[in-house]
Protein backbone atom coordinates (compact mmCIF):
# COMPACT_ATOMS: atom_id res chain seq x y z
CA UNK A 88 0.00 0.00 0.00
CA UNK A 89 1.33 3.43 -0.86
CA UNK A 90 2.18 5.95 1.85
CA UNK A 91 -0.71 8.21 0.81
CA UNK A 92 -3.13 5.31 0.80
CA UNK A 93 -1.96 4.31 4.24
CA UNK A 94 -2.36 7.87 5.43
CA UNK A 95 -5.85 8.36 4.07
CA UNK A 96 -7.05 4.79 4.36
CA UNK A 97 -7.55 4.55 0.58
CA UNK A 98 -6.27 1.02 0.19
CA UNK A 99 -9.44 -0.85 1.12
CA UNK A 100 -11.94 1.94 0.47
CA UNK A 101 -13.88 2.88 -2.61
CA UNK A 102 -12.25 5.86 -4.29
CA UNK A 103 -13.84 9.11 -3.17
CA UNK A 104 -11.95 11.65 -5.23
CA UNK A 105 -13.46 14.42 -7.29
CA UNK A 106 -16.71 13.72 -9.07
CA UNK A 107 -17.31 10.36 -7.46
CA UNK A 108 -20.05 9.27 -5.16
CA UNK A 109 -19.19 10.20 -1.58
CA UNK A 110 -22.26 8.64 0.01
CA UNK A 111 -20.18 5.72 1.20
CA UNK A 112 -17.46 7.84 2.75
CA UNK A 113 -16.44 6.20 5.97
CA UNK A 114 -17.47 7.92 9.16
CA UNK A 115 -14.61 8.91 11.47
CA UNK A 116 -13.55 5.90 13.40
CA UNK A 117 -13.30 6.56 17.12
CA UNK A 118 -9.76 7.11 18.23
CA UNK A 119 -7.84 4.25 19.65
CA UNK A 120 -8.18 4.32 23.43
CA UNK A 121 -5.50 6.47 25.02
CA UNK A 122 -4.92 3.86 27.69
CA UNK A 123 -2.37 1.33 26.53
CA UNK A 124 -3.93 -2.00 25.56
CA UNK A 125 -2.30 -5.25 26.58
CA UNK A 126 -3.19 -8.29 24.56
CA UNK A 127 -1.72 -11.74 24.91
CA UNK A 128 0.59 -12.65 22.07
CA UNK A 129 -0.89 -15.17 19.61
CA UNK A 130 0.44 -18.70 20.11
CA UNK A 131 3.68 -19.26 18.29
CA UNK A 132 4.43 -15.55 17.98
CA UNK A 133 8.16 -15.09 18.46
CA UNK A 134 7.85 -11.90 20.52
CA UNK A 135 5.10 -10.88 22.96
CA UNK A 136 3.05 -7.84 21.94
CA UNK A 137 4.60 -4.70 23.41
CA UNK A 138 2.45 -2.55 25.63
CA UNK A 139 2.95 1.10 24.79
CA UNK A 140 3.50 3.18 27.89
CA UNK A 141 2.99 6.91 27.64
CA UNK A 142 5.13 8.92 30.05
CA UNK A 143 3.19 12.20 30.10
CA UNK A 144 5.62 15.08 30.29
CA UNK A 145 8.38 12.43 29.98
CA UNK A 146 8.23 12.04 33.77
CA UNK A 147 10.69 9.46 35.04
CA UNK A 148 12.29 8.94 31.61
CA UNK A 149 16.10 8.97 31.31
CA UNK A 150 16.73 10.62 27.95
CA UNK A 151 20.53 10.46 28.05
CA UNK A 152 23.56 10.13 30.30
CA UNK A 153 25.35 13.18 31.70
CA UNK A 154 28.30 13.91 33.96
CA UNK A 155 27.31 17.52 34.50
CA UNK A 156 24.81 17.56 37.33
CA UNK A 157 23.20 15.06 39.66
CA UNK A 158 19.72 16.16 40.72
CA UNK A 159 18.76 13.97 43.68
CA UNK A 160 15.04 14.53 43.96
CA UNK A 161 14.29 12.29 46.96
CA UNK A 162 17.13 13.67 49.10
CA UNK A 163 16.99 17.28 47.92
CA UNK A 164 20.64 17.42 46.85
CA UNK A 165 22.27 18.93 43.79
CA UNK A 166 25.82 18.24 42.60
CA UNK A 167 27.76 19.79 39.72
CA UNK A 168 30.39 17.30 38.47
CA UNK A 169 30.36 15.68 41.91
CA UNK A 170 30.52 18.92 43.93
CA UNK A 171 27.62 19.63 46.26
CA UNK A 172 26.26 23.10 45.41
CA UNK A 173 26.25 23.89 49.15
CA UNK A 174 30.03 23.46 49.16
CA UNK A 175 30.45 25.51 45.98
CA UNK A 176 28.46 28.37 47.52
CA UNK A 177 30.20 28.16 50.86
CA UNK A 178 33.78 27.67 49.52
CA UNK A 179 33.12 30.20 47.94
CA UNK A 180 33.76 29.75 44.25
CA UNK A 181 32.74 32.30 41.64
CA UNK A 182 30.31 31.93 38.73
CA UNK A 183 33.31 32.02 36.39
CA UNK A 184 34.78 28.99 38.19
CA UNK A 185 31.47 27.18 37.76
CA UNK A 186 31.43 28.00 34.04
CA UNK A 187 34.90 26.46 33.77
CA UNK A 188 33.82 23.45 35.85
CA UNK A 189 30.84 22.79 33.57
CA UNK A 190 32.77 23.21 30.32
CA UNK A 191 36.03 21.49 31.32
CA UNK A 192 34.71 19.05 33.95
CA UNK A 193 37.18 20.21 36.62
CA UNK A 194 37.60 23.25 38.84
CA UNK A 195 40.14 25.66 37.36
CA UNK A 196 43.60 26.41 38.68
CA UNK A 197 44.34 30.09 39.29
CA UNK A 198 45.84 30.54 35.81
CA UNK A 199 43.00 28.61 34.13
CA UNK A 200 40.48 30.83 35.92
CA UNK A 201 42.30 33.99 34.86
CA UNK A 202 42.33 32.73 31.28
CA UNK A 203 38.59 32.00 31.22
CA UNK A 204 37.80 35.36 32.87
CA UNK A 205 39.92 37.13 30.26
CA UNK A 206 38.18 35.28 27.43
CA UNK A 207 34.72 36.13 28.77
CA UNK A 208 35.62 39.81 29.21
CA UNK A 209 37.22 40.01 25.77
CA UNK A 210 33.88 38.92 24.32
CA UNK A 211 31.92 41.78 25.91
CA UNK A 212 30.81 43.32 22.65
CA UNK A 213 27.90 43.02 20.24
CA UNK A 214 27.76 43.39 16.46
CA UNK A 215 26.33 46.77 15.41
CA UNK A 216 23.35 45.00 13.79
CA UNK A 217 22.31 43.62 17.17
CA UNK A 218 22.79 46.99 18.89
CA UNK A 219 20.58 48.53 16.18
CA UNK A 220 17.95 45.87 16.84
CA UNK A 221 18.08 46.47 20.61
CA UNK A 222 17.62 50.21 20.22
CA UNK A 223 14.83 49.80 17.65
CA UNK A 224 12.90 47.00 19.42
CA UNK A 225 9.54 48.02 20.91
CA UNK A 226 10.06 49.48 24.37
CA UNK A 227 7.18 47.38 25.63
CA UNK A 228 8.72 44.08 24.48
CA UNK A 229 9.28 41.25 26.94
CA UNK A 230 13.06 41.17 27.59
CA UNK A 231 13.00 37.37 27.19
CA UNK A 232 11.66 37.80 23.65
CA UNK A 233 14.35 40.39 22.97
CA UNK A 234 16.99 38.03 24.36
CA UNK A 235 15.71 35.11 22.29
CA UNK A 236 15.93 37.21 19.12
CA UNK A 237 19.31 38.69 20.09
CA UNK A 238 20.89 35.28 20.66
CA UNK A 239 19.41 34.03 17.41
CA UNK A 240 20.97 37.04 15.67
CA UNK A 241 24.39 36.19 17.14
CA UNK A 242 24.38 33.17 14.82
CA UNK A 243 24.17 35.48 11.81
CA UNK A 244 27.56 36.93 12.67
CA UNK A 245 29.39 33.62 13.03
CA UNK A 246 31.06 32.80 9.73
CA UNK A 247 31.86 29.30 10.89
CA UNK A 248 28.22 28.31 10.65
CA UNK A 249 27.39 24.77 11.72
CA UNK A 250 30.86 23.49 12.52
CA UNK A 251 30.43 21.12 15.48
CA UNK A 252 34.11 21.02 16.45
CA UNK A 253 34.38 21.06 20.30
CA UNK A 254 37.09 23.76 20.73
CA UNK A 255 35.14 26.05 18.41
CA UNK A 256 31.92 25.41 20.28
CA UNK A 257 33.65 25.97 23.63
CA UNK A 258 34.75 29.35 22.32
CA UNK A 259 31.24 30.11 21.07
CA UNK A 260 29.87 29.02 24.45
CA UNK A 261 31.98 31.62 26.25
CA UNK A 262 30.96 34.23 23.68
CA UNK A 263 27.27 33.43 24.19
CA UNK A 264 27.64 33.56 27.99
CA UNK A 265 29.47 36.90 27.75
CA UNK A 266 27.00 38.45 25.29
CA UNK A 267 23.68 37.44 26.89
CA UNK A 268 24.07 40.03 29.74
CA UNK A 269 24.97 42.68 27.15
CA UNK A 270 21.83 41.97 25.13
CA UNK A 271 19.67 42.23 28.26
CA UNK A 272 21.53 45.21 29.73
CA UNK A 273 21.60 47.20 26.51
CA UNK A 274 17.93 46.55 25.81
CA UNK A 275 17.01 47.59 29.34
CA UNK A 276 18.91 50.87 28.93
CA UNK A 277 17.60 51.49 25.41
CA UNK A 278 13.96 50.96 26.38
CA UNK A 279 14.33 53.74 28.96
CA UNK A 280 15.89 56.02 26.36
CA UNK A 281 19.23 55.87 28.16
CA UNK A 282 22.69 55.63 26.63
CA UNK A 283 24.48 52.28 26.54
CA UNK A 284 27.27 52.36 29.10
CA UNK A 285 30.69 51.45 27.71
CA UNK A 286 31.64 47.90 28.67
CA UNK A 287 34.14 47.48 31.49
CA UNK A 288 36.74 44.77 31.65
CA UNK A 289 37.50 45.03 35.36
CA UNK A 290 34.18 43.63 36.62
CA UNK A 291 33.07 40.05 37.16
CA UNK A 292 30.11 38.63 35.22
CA UNK A 293 27.71 39.42 38.08
CA UNK A 294 29.17 42.88 38.78
CA UNK A 295 29.19 43.79 35.10
CA UNK A 296 25.52 42.94 34.66
CA UNK A 297 24.57 45.15 37.62
CA UNK A 298 26.71 47.91 36.13
CA UNK A 299 25.08 47.50 32.71
CA UNK A 300 21.53 47.86 33.97
CA UNK A 301 22.22 50.74 36.40
CA UNK A 302 25.18 52.48 34.76
CA UNK A 303 26.68 52.68 38.27
CA UNK A 304 29.46 50.99 40.17
CA UNK A 305 27.93 47.87 41.75
CA UNK A 306 28.47 47.27 45.46
CA UNK A 307 30.58 44.28 46.48
CA UNK A 308 27.62 42.92 48.41
CA UNK A 309 25.14 43.11 45.53
CA UNK A 310 27.74 41.55 43.24
CA UNK A 311 28.35 38.67 45.63
CA UNK A 312 24.61 38.08 46.10
CA UNK A 313 24.02 37.91 42.35
CA UNK A 314 27.10 35.73 41.92
CA UNK A 315 25.66 33.16 44.33
CA UNK A 316 22.32 33.29 42.51
CA UNK A 317 24.19 32.67 39.22
CA UNK A 318 26.01 29.66 40.70
CA UNK A 319 22.81 28.14 42.06
CA UNK A 320 20.99 28.49 38.72
CA UNK A 321 23.86 27.43 36.47
CA UNK A 322 22.96 23.81 35.79
CA UNK A 323 20.10 21.44 36.57
CA UNK A 324 19.97 18.16 34.71
CA UNK A 325 17.38 17.55 32.04
CA UNK A 326 15.14 20.51 32.84
CA UNK A 327 12.81 21.68 30.06
CA UNK A 328 15.07 24.37 28.55
CA UNK A 329 18.16 22.16 28.64
CA UNK A 330 16.16 19.42 26.98
CA UNK A 331 15.15 21.91 24.24
CA UNK A 332 18.79 22.84 23.72
CA UNK A 333 19.88 19.21 23.48
CA UNK A 334 17.02 18.24 21.15
CA UNK A 335 17.92 21.13 18.85
CA UNK A 336 21.64 20.51 18.68
CA UNK A 337 21.15 16.73 18.41
CA UNK A 338 19.88 17.30 14.87
CA UNK A 339 23.37 18.74 14.23
CA UNK A 340 21.90 22.20 14.13
CA UNK A 341 24.14 24.95 15.57
CA UNK A 342 24.73 26.12 19.15
CA UNK A 343 22.98 29.48 18.60
CA UNK A 344 19.82 27.66 17.51
CA UNK A 345 20.10 25.41 20.58
CA UNK A 346 20.41 28.32 23.01
CA UNK A 347 17.61 30.18 21.21
CA UNK A 348 15.35 27.15 21.74
CA UNK A 349 16.37 27.02 25.39
CA UNK A 350 15.57 30.70 25.98
CA UNK A 351 12.11 30.31 24.44
CA UNK A 352 11.50 27.33 26.73
CA UNK A 353 12.81 28.99 29.89
CA UNK A 354 10.40 31.90 29.42
CA UNK A 355 7.28 29.93 30.36
CA UNK A 356 5.77 30.39 33.84
CA UNK A 357 6.02 26.67 34.63
CA UNK A 358 9.81 26.98 34.19
CA UNK A 359 12.01 30.08 34.56
CA UNK A 360 9.14 32.52 34.18
CA UNK A 361 7.91 31.47 37.64
CA UNK A 362 10.30 33.89 39.38
CA UNK A 363 8.48 36.87 37.86
CA UNK A 364 5.16 35.23 38.75
CA UNK A 365 6.24 35.09 42.41
CA UNK A 366 6.73 38.86 42.67
CA UNK A 367 3.45 39.52 40.86
CA UNK A 368 1.78 37.21 43.38
CA UNK A 369 3.39 38.94 46.39
CA UNK A 370 2.47 42.37 45.02
CA UNK A 371 -1.11 41.25 44.47
CA UNK A 372 -1.39 39.81 48.00
CA UNK A 373 0.03 43.05 49.44
CA UNK A 374 0.47 42.18 53.12
CA UNK A 375 1.09 39.14 55.34
CA UNK A 376 -2.43 39.19 56.86
CA UNK A 377 -3.96 38.62 53.40
CA UNK A 378 -1.89 35.55 52.50
CA UNK A 379 -4.18 32.82 53.89
CA UNK A 380 -7.32 33.99 52.14
CA UNK A 381 -5.48 34.62 48.88
CA UNK A 382 -3.86 31.20 48.77
CA UNK A 383 -7.04 29.37 49.79
CA UNK A 384 -8.94 31.13 47.04
CA UNK A 385 -6.36 30.11 44.43
CA UNK A 386 -6.27 26.51 45.63
CA UNK A 387 -10.07 26.34 45.56
CA UNK A 388 -9.89 27.43 41.91
CA UNK A 389 -7.21 24.77 41.33
CA UNK A 390 -4.70 27.43 40.31
CA UNK A 391 -0.95 26.99 40.69
CA UNK A 392 1.01 28.97 43.26
CA UNK A 393 4.16 30.23 41.59
CA UNK A 394 7.53 29.13 42.97
CA UNK A 395 6.04 26.04 44.62
CA UNK A 396 6.39 22.41 43.54
CA UNK A 397 8.88 20.59 41.39
CA UNK A 398 8.84 17.65 39.01
CA UNK A 399 11.97 16.04 40.49
CA UNK A 400 12.35 17.32 44.07
CA UNK A 401 10.01 15.56 46.45
CA UNK A 402 11.56 17.48 49.36
CA UNK A 403 12.85 21.04 49.61
CA UNK A 404 14.75 22.23 46.52
CA UNK A 405 18.39 22.45 47.75
CA UNK A 406 18.80 25.82 46.05
CA UNK A 407 15.94 27.39 47.99
CA UNK A 408 17.68 27.65 51.43
CA UNK A 409 20.56 29.69 49.95
CA UNK A 410 18.17 32.10 48.31
CA UNK A 411 15.95 32.21 51.40
CA UNK A 412 18.93 33.14 53.58
CA UNK A 413 19.89 35.96 51.21
CA UNK A 414 16.25 37.12 50.90
CA UNK A 415 15.87 37.33 54.69
CA UNK A 416 19.06 39.36 55.04
CA UNK A 417 18.30 41.74 52.18
CA UNK A 418 14.71 42.44 53.21
CA UNK A 419 15.83 43.05 56.81
CA UNK A 420 18.45 45.52 55.64
CA UNK A 421 15.92 47.26 53.42
CA UNK A 422 13.43 47.44 56.27
CA UNK A 423 10.86 45.61 54.12
CA UNK A 424 10.29 42.32 55.92
CA UNK A 425 6.80 41.92 54.49
CA UNK A 426 8.13 40.22 51.35
CA UNK A 427 9.77 37.42 53.27
CA UNK A 428 6.92 37.25 55.80
CA UNK A 429 4.42 36.70 52.99
CA UNK A 430 6.72 34.13 51.36
CA UNK A 431 7.19 32.19 54.58
CA UNK A 432 3.45 31.97 55.18
CA UNK A 433 2.76 30.83 51.61
CA UNK A 434 5.44 28.15 51.91
CA UNK A 435 3.95 26.98 55.21
CA UNK A 436 0.43 26.74 53.82
CA UNK A 437 1.59 24.83 50.73
CA UNK A 438 3.66 22.45 52.85
CA UNK A 439 0.73 21.68 55.13
CA UNK A 440 -2.11 21.74 52.63
CA UNK A 441 -0.47 20.21 49.54
CA UNK A 442 2.77 18.69 50.80
CA UNK A 443 4.61 20.83 48.28
CA UNK A 444 7.82 22.76 48.92
CA UNK A 445 9.37 25.95 47.57
CA UNK A 446 11.51 25.71 44.46
CA UNK A 447 14.42 27.86 43.24
CA UNK A 448 12.14 30.61 41.93
CA UNK A 449 10.32 31.19 45.20
CA UNK A 450 13.01 33.13 47.06
CA UNK A 451 15.11 34.28 44.09
CA UNK A 452 12.26 36.64 43.24
CA UNK A 453 12.62 38.45 46.59
CA UNK A 454 16.42 38.49 46.27
CA UNK A 455 16.29 40.17 42.85
CA UNK A 456 13.50 42.53 43.94
CA UNK A 457 15.55 43.56 46.98
CA UNK A 458 18.54 44.26 44.73
CA UNK A 459 16.32 46.75 42.88
CA UNK A 460 16.20 44.68 39.68
CA UNK A 461 13.06 45.26 37.57
CA UNK A 462 10.71 42.26 37.65
CA UNK A 463 10.82 41.55 33.92
CA UNK A 464 14.60 41.03 34.14
CA UNK A 465 14.27 38.15 36.64
CA UNK A 466 13.86 35.43 34.01
CA UNK A 467 16.60 36.93 31.80
CA UNK A 468 18.91 36.71 34.86
CA UNK A 469 18.01 33.02 35.08
CA UNK A 470 19.03 32.77 31.40
CA UNK A 471 22.38 34.46 32.09
CA UNK A 472 23.30 31.83 34.65
CA UNK A 473 21.70 28.82 32.96
CA UNK A 474 23.61 29.66 29.75
CA UNK A 475 26.57 28.04 31.54
CA UNK A 476 24.65 24.77 31.87
CA UNK A 477 22.97 24.97 28.46
CA UNK A 478 26.27 25.40 26.65
CA UNK A 479 27.93 22.63 28.70
CA UNK A 480 25.03 20.32 27.85
CA UNK A 481 25.26 21.19 24.16
CA UNK A 482 28.99 20.35 24.21
CA UNK A 483 28.26 17.08 26.00
CA UNK A 484 25.47 16.20 23.57
CA UNK A 485 27.77 16.69 20.59
CA UNK A 486 30.52 14.60 22.23
CA UNK A 487 28.29 11.54 21.89
CA UNK A 488 25.37 12.58 19.76
CA UNK A 489 22.18 10.72 19.01
CA UNK A 490 19.01 12.25 17.59
CA UNK A 491 16.08 12.58 20.03
CA UNK A 492 13.02 11.12 18.44
CA UNK A 493 10.40 9.77 20.88
CA UNK A 494 7.07 8.35 19.80
CA UNK A 495 3.51 9.53 20.09
CA UNK A 496 0.72 7.08 20.90
CA UNK A 497 -1.77 8.02 18.19
CA UNK A 498 -5.31 8.57 19.50
CA UNK A 499 -6.91 10.26 16.48
CA UNK A 500 -9.33 8.86 13.91
CA UNK A 501 -8.46 6.38 11.14
CA UNK A 502 -9.85 5.78 7.69
CA UNK A 503 -11.03 9.29 6.78
CA UNK A 504 -11.38 10.23 3.13
CA UNK A 505 -10.72 13.67 1.70
CA UNK A 506 -13.96 15.24 0.49
CA UNK A 507 -14.01 18.17 -1.94
CA UNK A 508 -13.99 21.45 -0.07
CA UNK A 509 -17.56 22.39 -1.17
CA UNK A 510 -18.95 19.28 0.49
CA UNK A 511 -17.23 19.71 3.85
CA UNK A 512 -19.16 20.79 6.89
Ligand SMILES: CC(C)(COP(=O)(O)OP(=O)(O)OC[C@H]1O[C@@H](n2cnc3c(N)ncnc32)[C@H](O)[C@@H]1OP(=O)(O)O)[C@@H](O)C(=O)NCCC(=O)NCCS
Nearest residue numbers: 356357358361390391392393394395396397398446447448
Ligand atom coordinates in the same frame (compact mmCIF):
# COMPACT_ATOMS: atom_id res chain seq x y z
C1 LIG B 1 6.95 22.78 38.69
C2 LIG B 1 5.67 22.12 38.23
C3 LIG B 1 5.39 22.55 36.78
C4 LIG B 1 5.84 20.61 38.29
O1 LIG B 1 4.77 20.08 37.65
P1 LIG B 1 4.38 18.53 37.56
O2 LIG B 1 5.47 17.67 38.02
O3 LIG B 1 3.89 18.34 36.18
O4 LIG B 1 3.23 18.41 38.61
P2 LIG B 1 1.71 18.71 38.31
O5 LIG B 1 1.52 20.06 37.70
O6 LIG B 1 1.15 17.54 37.57
O7 LIG B 1 1.16 18.75 39.78
C5 LIG B 1 0.89 17.59 40.58
C6 LIG B 1 -0.14 17.97 41.64
O8 LIG B 1 0.39 18.98 42.49
C7 LIG B 1 -0.35 20.19 42.35
N1 LIG B 1 0.60 21.28 42.25
C8 LIG B 1 1.86 21.23 41.77
N2 LIG B 1 2.42 22.43 41.85
C9 LIG B 1 1.51 23.24 42.39
C10 LIG B 1 1.52 24.59 42.72
N3 LIG B 1 2.59 25.36 42.49
N4 LIG B 1 0.41 25.13 43.25
C11 LIG B 1 -0.69 24.37 43.49
N5 LIG B 1 -0.75 23.07 43.20
C12 LIG B 1 0.34 22.52 42.66
C13 LIG B 1 -1.13 20.05 41.05
O9 LIG B 1 -2.27 20.84 41.04
C14 LIG B 1 -1.41 18.59 41.04
O10 LIG B 1 -2.46 18.33 41.95
P3 LIG B 1 -3.57 17.23 41.61
O11 LIG B 1 -2.81 15.93 41.51
O12 LIG B 1 -4.47 17.32 42.76
O13 LIG B 1 -4.17 17.66 40.31
C15 LIG B 1 4.48 22.54 39.14
O14 LIG B 1 4.79 22.21 40.48
C16 LIG B 1 4.15 23.99 39.01
O15 LIG B 1 3.39 24.36 38.09
N6 LIG B 1 4.67 24.88 39.89
C17 LIG B 1 4.43 26.29 39.79
C18 LIG B 1 5.32 26.89 38.72
C19 LIG B 1 6.76 26.95 39.17
O16 LIG B 1 7.07 27.38 40.27
N7 LIG B 1 7.64 26.55 38.27
C20 LIG B 1 9.08 26.58 38.52
C21 LIG B 1 9.62 25.19 38.65
S1 LIG B 1 11.32 25.23 39.12
